[in-house]
Amino acid sequence: MPLDPNAVPGLLRALDSPDVYVRITAAEALGKIGNPVAIARLLEILDDERPAVRRRVIGALERIGTEPKARAAAQVVPGLERGLYDPDPVVRAAAERALQRLGISSAHAALARWRTSGL
Numbered sequence: 001m002p003l004d005p006n007a008v009p010g011l012l013r014a015l016d017s018p019d020v021y022v023r024i025t026a027a028e029a030l031g032k033i034g035n036p037v038a039i040a041r042l043l044e045i046l047d048d049e050r051p052a053v054r055r056r057v058i059g060a061l062e063r064i065g066t067e068p069k070a071r072a073a074a075q076v077v078p079g080l081e082r083g084l085y086d087p088d089p090v091v092r093a094a095a096e097r098a099l100q101r102l103g104i105s106s107a108h109a110a111l112a113r114w115r116t117s118g119l
Helices: 005-014 020-033 036-047 051-066 073-083 089-102 105-117
Strands: none
Touching: 005 020, 005 036, 020 036, 020 051, 036 051, 036 073, 051 073, 051 089, 073 089, 073 105, 089 105
């Protein structure tokens, strides 16, 4: 069952919930909807204290970036690149896979910078 795009404003607000599971669910739903309007807000919560939330945000950015109708691949690269430097190895791995999957030049450049950074 497809998610209703009209849910985006409520899901964006849900990203501020004190409940980690609400934040996770909101990030996942925003990724499934694939609306690029969510990108800026998702980038803001890449600093969430919980790695599980950050991992879901990386997944949402990947889904939005790979949604052909969204044409947002270049817009998600900065957030995915930030994920490469996350303290959590699972988040870093998710960001690396997402950038590889995007397959655009800015994603390749982000991966190259990360690989040469020595981190």
